[in-house]
Amino acid sequence: MTVKKRLLGWLADAALILYFVFALFPIAWMVILSLKPTNQLFSTYFSFSPTLDGYRTVLGDSEGIPFVRFFVNSLVVSVGAVVLSLLVGLPAAYASARWRFKGSENLMFTLLSFRFAPELTVIIPLFVLYQKLGLFDTYVGMVWVLQLVTLPLIVWIMRSYFADLTPELEQAALLDGYTRKQAFMKVALPLVKPGVAAVSLLAFIFAWNNFVFPLILTSNEAQTVTVGALSFLGGDRPKYNLTAAAALVSVVPPLLLALTIQRYLVRGLSFGAVKS
Amino acid sequence: MGWRLALRPYLLIVPALLLTCGILYPFGLGLYYTLFDFSASKPQPDMVRFENYETVFTQEAFWNSAWVTVLYAVGAAAVETVLGVAVALLLHRSSQVGRVLEKILILPLMIAPVIAAIIWKLMLQPSVGVINYLLRPFGLGGVQWTDTPTGALLSSIAVDVWVYTPFVAILALAGLRSLPTSPFEAAAVDGAGWWYTFRRLTLPMLWPYVLVAVIFRFMDSLKVFDIIYALTEGGPGDSTVVLQIRAYLEAIRFQRYSFGISYTIVLWAVVYLAAMVLVKHLGKIQRKAAEVK
Numbered sequence: 001m002t003v004k005k006r007l008l009g010w011l012a013d014a015a016l017i018l019y020f021v022f023a024l025f026p027i028a029w030m031v032i033l034s035l036k037p038t039n040q041l042f043s044t045y046f047s048f049s050p051t052l053d054g055y056r057t058v059l060g061d062s063e064g065i066p067f068v069r070f071f072v073n074s075l076v077v078s079v080g081a082v083v084l085s086l087l088v089g090l091p092a093a094y095a096s097a098r099w100r101f102k103g104s105e106n107l108m109f110t111l112l113s114f115r116f117a118p119e120l121t122v123i124i125p126l127f128v129l130y131q132k133l134g135l136f137d138t139y140v141g142m143v144w145v146l147q148l149v150t151l152p153l154i155v156w157i158m159r160s161y162f163a164d165l166t167p168e169l170e171q172a173a174l175l176d177g178y179t180r181k182q183a184f185m186k187v188a189l190p191l192v193k194p195g196v197a198a199v200s201l202l203a204f205i206f207a208w209n210n211f212v213f214p215l216i217l218t219s220n221e222a223q224t225v226t227v228g229a230l231s232f233l234g235g236d237r238p239k240y241n242l243t244a245a246a247a248l249v250s251v252v253p254p255l256l257l258a259l260t261i262q263r264y265l266v267r268g269l270s271f272g273a274v275k276s
Numbered sequence: 277m278g279w280r281l282a283l284r285p286y287l288l289i290v291p292a293l294l295l296t297c298g299i300l301y302p303f304g305l306g307l308y309y310t311l312f313d314f315s316a317s318k319p320q321p322d323m324v325r326f327e328n329y330e331t332v333f334t335q336e337a338f339w340n341s342a343w344v345t346v347l348y349a350v351g352a353a354a355v356e357t358v359l360g361v362a363v364a365l366l367l368h369r370s371s372q373v374g375r376v377l378e379k380i381l382i383l384p385l386m387i388a389p390v391i392a393a394i395i396w397k398l399m400l401q402p403s404v405g406v407i408n409y410l411l412r413p414f415g416l417g418g419v420q421w422t423d424t425p426t427g428a429l430l431s432s433i434a435v436d437v438w439v440y441t442p443f444v445a446i447l448a449l450a451g452l453r454s455l456p457t458s459p460f461e462a463a464a465v466d467g468a469g470w471w472y473t474f475r476r477l478t479l480p481m482l483w484p485y486v487l488v489a490v491i492f493r494f495m496d497s498l499k500v501f502d503i504i505y506a507l508t509e510g511g512p513g514d515s516t517v518v519l520q521i522r523a524y525l526e527a528i529r530f531q532r533y534s535f536g537i538s539y540t541i542v543l544w545a546v547v548y549l550a551a552m553v554l555v556k557h558l559g560k561i562q563r564k565a566a567e568v569k
Contacts, residue, residue, distance in 0.1 A: 009369075009371060012366050012369055012371065013371055013373040013374070015362075015366060016363070016366045016367070016371075016373060016374055016377060017373065017377075019359070019362075019363055019366075020377050020380070022438070023380075023381075023383065023384050023438070023441075023442070024380070024383070026384075026392075026395045026396065026399060026438065027383065027384075027387075027395075029395075029398075029399060029406055030395055030398075033398065041404075042404045045406060045409050084295075087291070088291035088292045088294075088295050089292060091288040091289070091291065091292070092288060092289040092291070092292035092293075094288065095284075095285040095286075095288035095289050096285075096289070098285075099284075099285040101285045101286070103286075103289075104285065104289065107289060107292065107293060107296065110296055110300070111292075111296060113548075114299065116495050116496075116499075116547055116548075116551060117303075117499075117544060117547070118498075118499040118519075118520055118523075118540050118543045118544050118547060119499070119501065119520070120501070120520055120523045120524060120527070120536070120537075120540045121303060121306055121537070121540040121541060121543075121544050122299060122302045122303050122306065124306060124523070124527045124528070124533060124536055124537050124540065125302040125303070125305040125306035125309060125533075125537065126302045127527075127528070127533075128309075128533060129302060129305065144298065147295055147298075147299060148299055151292070151295060151296075155292065180284065205386060208388070209386075209387075209388035209389070209390075209391075210388075211388060211389070211390040211501075211502045211505075211506075212501050212502060212505075215505075216524075216528060226388050226390050226391065229390070229391055229394060230390060230394060230506055233394060233397070233506075240398055240404075243394060243398060244395075244398065247391045247394050247395055250388070250391060251386075251387045251388065251391055254386045254387070254388070255383060255386050255387070257386075258382055258383075258385075258386035259379075259382075262379075262382065265382060265446060266446055266447060266450040269443060269446070269447070269492075270447055270488055270489075270492070273488045274447050274450055274451070274485055274488055275450075276450040276453070276454075
């Protein structure tokens, strides 16, 4: 270790720390803001008597914004969207990984195109359609439209997991007298279980974080936290501590889940294009 | 038994196919609507053929939006790429500091973009926001971040950069960790300097990974909505009205459904052209990278 090398090492660490200050300060600042009492919001920055009143107000629905219900709504529609995507997506992913057949590639690329389509292309017609069908501001309507987010993700990533799996194990199972269905359920699926778990959580995170669908396709009954958190900014004097508390409460589920699937994120975020 | 075997894959994809059609239907319906003058004030629309598109292309507002969208997408994707690759290179050195920080790298990426915009909106407030407070000692306490056209655009790009830089960084890091070691050992034996090694070996082999990240980021920021909606709502004036915000204002705020959808169809076509060009380019780059290896 020469002096120059050591100095360079320190510089590199310093640069890294600088980036992470930029990355983490906003989150830390939200924590500080959310703990401020309303009467000390603007008088001081770092010296105040912390209180949980902001959280009590947000979770107590006292501002006329039923935040707890929005939270439950987010949970219901995100879980619903993931479950529906898994039910129809897993068989499709398996079929397209195991057999080459007419139309499967077209379906796969149509699904991939959903990932890159401007959301409003589909949402504006749905906005008109949902009013007619009575699906506006309902769970069913939200779960349906969230397929645009969850289905391509689940199908593409599970396809890459199934394709990585050697078919010999399933063939051996077939020779042992298993049916195709049993070979899939008892051999293939258990082997990709970690992948299924990770992709389900990632799909849940994306569904949870979605904003434009509930903004346009819900008004109250099925509204979610992302739209709800923005409501706190309204009014003449936005209540910063409440906004910060609402923002923090709404990011807790995705952040906790994300930390459990770190290892799978590269494949998940790149739709299987990059494998770690 | 034979025909059942041949049918099996089709039976497995039928549910997914049905669901896909359920999403393609509104898309097709939207396309159909653009040929009419359908709006809340005209629920019994007339066929106008391509008039909506003609109006879009002759409007000053459209070209302004297109320009803002391109500025935003190029700006965000460029900064995220440079910063993301830099962070990945620094983490790849694997110092003790790096190993600790790597665990929390993805946090901003998992925060909903709209929430990220809310967070930054609070921080960027000119009079009471924390950023101007921290800048005060440097004599910069009064910056009107989102109240000037340039400032609003730069601020929204900054939020995009805050959220998505980790996306580029983790893909680039995965790339760095998968590079073969032998070319680097050979270069070290030959006494090649750091810059030469980086330019001639690291970058060409890493480029396919980076390009995947760039494609995702560029295409996503062409259709940005959440961040702009929460941070500036397209303002001040129409300095940050990107195409999806314009479509939203036309279709939802002013209830001119047909016209709003026309905007999104044009954007959709642009995104597809961009995707085709980029993916073609990706194939070339991947072949090049294989040669270096």
